[in-house]
Amino acid sequence: MDSDGLLCDAVEDLGREHLVPQQALMEYWPWARLRAEQEEQQLYAEIRRLPPEDYAKVRELLASHPVAERGVLWEKWGGLWGRFGFFEPVSSWPWCNAAGWCFPCPVCAWPMRAQPAGGGVFAVSCDVHLLEGAQYTCRQDRGGSGPPVLEGGGCSTGRVKGFPAAGDYLAVSRTVWRYLTLPGRMEFAIRDALADIAGLEVFMYPEGDRYDLRITAAAPLVAREWRVDAKAWRSFDALADALLERPVLGGAVPLIIVVPHRRRSDLPRLRVRLAGRPDLEVMTDKDLVAMVLRWCRAQP
Numbered sequence: 001m002d003s004d005g006l007l008c009d010a011v012e013d014l015g016r017e018h019l020v021p022q023q024a025l026m027e028y029w030p031w032a033r034l035r036a037e038q039e040e041q042q043l044y045a046e047i048r049r050l051p052p053e054d055y056a057k058v059r060e061l062l063a064s065h066p067v068a069e070r071g072v073l074w075e076k077w078g079g080l081w082g083r084f085g086f087f088e089p090v091s092s093w094p095w096c097n098a099a100g101w102c103f104p105c106p107v108c109a110w111p112m113r114a115q116p117a118g119g120g121v122f123a124v125s126c127d128v129h130l131l132e133g134a135q136y137t138c139r140q141d142r143g144g145s146g147p148p149v150l151e152g153g154g155c156s157t158g159r160v161k162g163f164p165a166a167g168d169y170l171a172v173s174r175t176v177w178r179y180l181t182l183p184g185r186m187e188f189a190i191r192d193a194l195a196d197i198a199g200l201e202v203f204m205y206p207e208g209d210r211y212d213l214r215i216t217a218a219a220p221l222v223a224r225e226w227r228v229d230a231k232a233w234r235s236f237d238a239l240a241d242a243l244l245e246r247p248v249l250g251g252a253v254p255l256i257i258v259v260p261h262r263r264r265s266d267l268p269r270l271r272v273r274l275a276g277r278p279d280l281e282v283m284t285d286k287d288l289v290a291m292v293l294r295w296c297r298a299q300p
């Protein structure tokens, strides 16, 4: 529990990713007690029936715009808006409200947690991107009309623009953020990092939700293919359980599961769990990009 008696993010995520039936936890945990892969699967089931272009559009929008004003979302989503319960009003989330203002994380664009630290000061941080510098303080500004100024933090504060934690601002739910926004942002970063290489192409969501990215090499490079799925789960044990239950994708190419680079020290443990599945490889997003670029450079 944090100092306000609220369940910390880490506990909440672990609880979601494992089946935790404790009554004590239930009091603070109002969501259905589903295992993470069931929750993740439910999300995918909602969009799986969409035609391929719409499926790709929804996944891109959830990654690129996890928070926006209703009118902006309505415009971007077009005819797809209102068909899914992915968004919630930011005004209903007290945990990210710093004296009426909310700040998106400079890394993932989702609302950062705002915790009163006494004397009108709030500690503002993204639970996932804290170590990448997404942690600040801000002082309640009673006279000003705009959002208070963030201070500190390893990421440039210029990139963080506060918005009113009220009215028309909507954000994707925590579950959508974890299972669609975070991996989606990794996938688009991989695509962008591999753009502009002659012979290399990246296809997003090539086979619906079977896997996320297909990278192909063709002339002037030697023909080759990589298949990639990104995962941003907090618990690698729960992720391993889910991956082990996954049917073998088939084909000669293994499926590469990429995880955020900050989790690289947890990879050996995940590899041990997946030792019986030669069709699955695991590496970080950065390592995947470096590996593909190295391979391209090594071509005659």
Ligand SMILES: [Zn+2]
Residues within 6 Å of the ligand: 105, 106, 107, 108, 109, 110, 126, 127, 128, 129, 134
């Ligand atoms: Zn973040």
